[in-house]
Amino acid sequence: MNILEISDLTVRFGGLTAVNAVSLDVPAEEIVSVIGPNGAGKTTLFNAVTGVHEPTAGRIHFDGRETRRPFRATTALALALVGFVAALSLVLIANIEPLWDAVITTNYVYQQAFPWQKTPGAAVSYFAEEPGRRFLIPFLIGGITGLAGAYAIWARTRYAPEVAARAGIARTFQNIRLFNQMTVLDNVLLGMDSRLHMRFWHAALRLPLYWRERQEAEQRAMEILRFVRLDQETHQLAENLSYGHQRRLEIARALAIQPRLLLLDEPAAGMNPAEAQELMKLIHDIRQRGVTVLLIEHHMLVVMGISDRIAVLDHGEKIAEGTPAEVRNNARVIEAYLGKDHEDAAAT
């Protein structure tokens, strides 16, 4: 079964086509690598899968569903609500002073009981005097603006990283993006936060749910930190960690969101062979936990050593896909990496 299905994905930035009609299937619980020369579009592919970039064309299905916000009945309801509130607000803003006079000032005698039952009637008769100018026009303008604005924001954020993350896609970044001024433990806890049920009032008032979830989350965070062997550093600031530890912390943070698919963007960059070996073991262990791994890597030892399948990108297009052995002997791959051989170059 494929956990991720990318079909004819194209991502364009202005005139530059970074990814061109790439299709890629990732079977569940396998390790799949994406390789290719610099600028081949590997990271853009990752960004599209995780919702950072919106695809220009093509579809991405994760676990049978598209990785964008679905349009549900509640979405329509929320949009309508925003429009309605905006409409009422504009009516109120446009009429605030005469409405106040008609409803409150004329009915209130200083320090006498206020006839509240009269207020709805007074408001209605105020609007009935000139229903078009006082009510309909501001209502329509407010409603349309509110609805259009809410829809625009919703549509622009359909592809959002948090949508992909909540569906179960976690990632690390090519240039490490930890929360440097947070502790190691907080970095991991942050990854867990989207799975918690507590709301801000639980946190503000420290209701029982807060304590329960905090304890559970901290236990799980410690378990993950032990898994990546960072449990000695829990209270360090993330930026004080060594480079290799920062890489591992990024993986720990990504694992904290309980992903089913983990995207690693050059995890072995800048590592020495011993560290790379350790990383390979870690990736194996992650797969053992039932997480599918999609990997961008330049370190060929790592790629060939752990991948079940490899896809090769060049200039935004997929030029080869297969097992490590197949890819190693593929003529187009060799050409992309090393260029055409000498006779060919002389002939052209």
Next chain:
Amino acid sequence: MAARRKILFHWSFLIVAALIPLIELVVPGNHHIGDLLRPIFIMAMLGLGLNILTGFTGLLNLGVAAFMAVGAYSYAILTCDIYPFRLGFWSATLITVLVGLTVGLFLGLPTIRLRGDYLAIVTLGFGEIVEDVLKNLDSITKGTQGINPLPSPSLFGYQFRPETYQPWYYLFLGFLALLVLVNRNLQRSRVGRAWISIREDELASSCMGINPMKMKLLAFALGAAQCSLAGALWASYLGSSGEPGNYDFQVSIIALCMVIVGGMGNIGGVLLGALVITGFNSIVLETLTNFLKAHQIINSSNVFTAPGNWKYMLYGLALVLMMRFRPEGLLPSKQLKAELHPQEPHPPPPS
């Protein structure tokens, strides 16, 4: 052990603050330290509201005075007997907080995609708009007169009086302690974590499943609610909503000064900032002016010699000096300190 000592240390502040009005009983003399502290408590609440937005979430807001004005006016309209509502202190304060929450959402929704300087400009404009609206909505806000007189609150059957300041002092101290507690709880929970992660790296934060729009809206709503609570207490303290000009740009800047001088993103820092800035304004400058006048060193008709007229220049100087020598504030959060002094060698990890 260290944690417990820290908690004791924090509680000792509250105890000292609770004892201050009693000084008067022990030491004879006409020095109302507690009286002077009341506006500081209220400004500290304003600073805490701004701290949620600017300190935690990194949304630069130059219009918090508007939230305070909304709170003061809504409290005034709900309690003053020239309007039909005539509510008591608790219900009026509660409704005011809800109004502040709504206004925060209303400002937050359309500006949700703005960041940095652009958001600062919008909030600046919002502050000016609110001030102008309050000035011109004559029949509702009484224009430049302000709404007064407001009845003094009565709590649990006790009627507050403007002459005795001690009950007010404890009321405001109680509210401030409550806000500090709530803010601290938020800071150390998923909410505070999400806010700080958005300040540090919004993209990474959203890739971890945090919805930045939701968290920013929450910051706007809660920050505005706290500022409007400060406004409501301010109005109850003055016995008047004050005129719209009391909530102008300078108030927003003073609040921002408190947060920056004290230490952005740190609750204790904001309290210290409120004490230093507002205390300087209402205690040091005033005492200095009175002293100079009493000894006839200055001529009260000359505006240049009155120390009070120099205060904005002094604030400006303080800000410039802070930015140059201690950008993280007097009492920084350890996170921001690390952010602003990246070149300093880090202490070796304890083994």
